[in-house]
Amino acid sequence: MDPARFFAASRVVIVAGKGGVGKTTVTAGLARAAALAGLSSLIIEVEGKSGLAALFGREPLTYEQVELSPGGGREGAADIRGRTLTPDDALLEYLRDHGLSRISRRLLSGGALDVVATAAPGIKDILILGKVKQLEREKVADVILLDAPAAGHAITFLLAARALLDAVRVGPINSQARDVLDMLTDPTRCQVVLVTLPEETPVNELVDTAYHLEDRVGVSLGPVVVNGVYPIIAGLDADPAMATAAAAAAGAGLRRAEADSLAAAAGFRLERTALQREQVARLADRLPLPQIELPFLFSADLGPPDLELLAASLTAGIETLSDLRTDVRS
């Protein structure tokens, strides 16, 4: 699929996955890939500090939108902006926009929102999603990327709209929840990209999350991103014990310890690669969604150069996708 078409399919892309799988890195990579395809993006962070801005070499995000990457340059890339969304700020804005600014200060002072939010749980989530919906309506960017809360909470987060529709039957919260649900369940407006590692537990949890999101929220699922796959090294597919033999053949005159290190490192890579392939295959078997693999970054720096690498891998992955949408159940 042409990356520009992929990113134009829905304005909102929600990136979700369990803690530690690299959700934030993938969000940043997707923004960069969209920029290279000529589409501007806005990244929204909802869970406090996550190191996302550092990937762009910038200071941590704030509620005020900031530029993360100006666009232009040799590639003629589009711009990337970022911001956070907190329930308190979103509520303040909501009340102001609805002529209720008189109570807004009182409601927020000393955490009164906690009391109201306890009375109707999901209200914080709906405040955030409501704001996302507003940004979508205003077309603030070609792509709005939401770095969702970690795993289990992602389901509750996205289910908030449905739950609130039952709890609060009239008034502005009700219509807000209805609008949010409309957006979440419309594949031309919103899709969820799930992220996992090629490991057993993350794969299991991803499969559960995928079915929950599709069945209970009714949201459309995009490709699954498998993060941290060891890249293949050409020529590194033989028996690890070959090191000494290869060294002898190459006349490299290796010390014994060096040959042992080479062999052990090769053995480790080959073993882990096999384990990863097994998990990737298991994921494909249990979840009929297209996969995009991202390489493990040995530099482990998570700075701008890594971001370019991830964006390139995502673009390549998107190009291999078919143009047809896949449904988990189909």
Place this chain on the structure above:
Amino acid sequence: MTSLLELATTAQVVVCTGSGGVGKTTTAAAVALEGARRGRKAVVVTIDPAKRLADALGLEGLTNTPTQIAGEWRGELWAMMLDTKSTFDDLVVKYSTDARQAQRILGNRFYKNISGALSGTQEYMAMEKLYELHEETDFDLVVVDTPPTRHALDFLDAPRRLTRFLDHRLYRILMAPTRGFVKAVNVAAQAFVRTVSKVVGGEVIEDAITFFSAFQGMEEGFKTRAKVVLELLSDPNTAFVLVASPRRDTVEEAEYFARRLGEAGIGVRALIVNRMHPTFGTGLAEAARERARTLAGTDIGALYANLADFRLVASREEEHLSGLAELVAPAPVVRVPFLRTDVHDIDGLTEVGRHLFG
């Protein structure tokens, strides 16, 4: 400097904390297992909603009371998954003046939301359960893990947070109509309640008012309990163990946790770093990369390219960790390598234990 083994043999309470996906649950279970091996009666409590501990212990599912796990060890190993709501229910029953008050609260919709959804409740109830197991049962080692969020240490504020919630101004405003405050306050309060009702619906506010009036008289019991729980957490026989992985972002999270604990006057007693890449030999990544370049296209070149990758990642991991290790000093740093497979049985925990306890 105490070793981790010493903690497993002598500490009465061990709290494993850290961000999501770093192996807290597995670590907690391994510590409890080691305790049992050393002849102690150990219980591990998980508050992780994903049933990972159940996986780790090969259990089908855990209830809110400990279940014993059979095995070949001198002591006893028990496990349980925290049920936040029933733990809170038990507390309500304990501190209510009579059965009728308890029933009024337990049946209230607002209460159901508090016990299930108020941020911090889960953390607070975990500490409550920990206290209960420590004080009211004969376990001599209680190991608990914290939820996989940045808010995991909210329990340090949780007792205060909950009581602050009950002391809240909005609460007093909501209660004003029934308490016969002076008229002026009452009018303002009513107007406020009306506006809030307009936004969230009247039923919601009614539920809240009913809850707060039912709760009257119970605050003191809750506050006292919260205080003794906090005291247990700062007791020298309670050890906080920080669990991390060597990625830059998770190390930053771990540093945040370490500082948070420090602010609460609690020291980290051990740092466990899971998922470390192994080191192969002693050379530098750059040297290996250089040889890979000159030998490019040959088998040996590929081997050097691979070695360079792993030397690079290992050195980066150590760089990431150095600041954290300093921050938690003199706590020992225990490195656990990448394991061949995920841990979901006692054999797996035993292997983790070999790395943890030497």
